[in-house]
Amino acid sequence: GIQVEQSPPDLILQEGANSTLRCNFSDSVNNLQWFHQNPWGQLINLFYIPSGTKQNGRLSATTVATERYSLLYISSSQTTDSGVYFCAVHTGTASKLTFGTGTRLQVTL
């Protein structure tokens, strides 16, 4: 099956700093989504982005499908950005997503 690798596995930032999280995948995909899991375990969908660039406030994402990677940018990080960020992909029609193992982000004061 498709392999999804995320880097870095762990990241510690001071509040106000910017960061880039990367997601590499091993095959062509027709769906890519980014999620944030907060420290209480809640999973929030951030972006559906199979290709191109999207922005939502301080977050933006870019997927280069032909090169099989996606990037999640967090600008002016806040403590509420802490948690784990997952990317997930699928190649079929039923949204059977395959998840990466995540990037754990800690934002400190």
Place this chain on the structure above:
Amino acid sequence: DAGITQSPRHKVTETGTPVTLRCHQTENHRYMYWYRQDPGHGLRLIHYSYGVKDTDKGEVSDGYSVSRSKTEDFLLTLESATSSQTSVYFCAISRGSGNTIYFGEGSWLTVV
């Protein structure tokens, strides 16, 4: 809010007992999913449903069964719970362009 409710939210059970987790949605979505989350593995798909009585296996389906007799409810059953099934279980639905996934709040299951 995708209108997803999971129950129970927390459960401790003994090895060998049957356990059923319920996922209820209020928005009539066709696709529903059960995932489990474990340290070092991220989220892995157990089973999914694409309609009433239409279900299929995911990548970690052994030891689990599912049923969907109504659009709004998707049940996950552990016929005989084992310690390896101690996990956090998430139900999800997909909707909108790109079948965007939305998760419930999770069910913490401990098998002792």
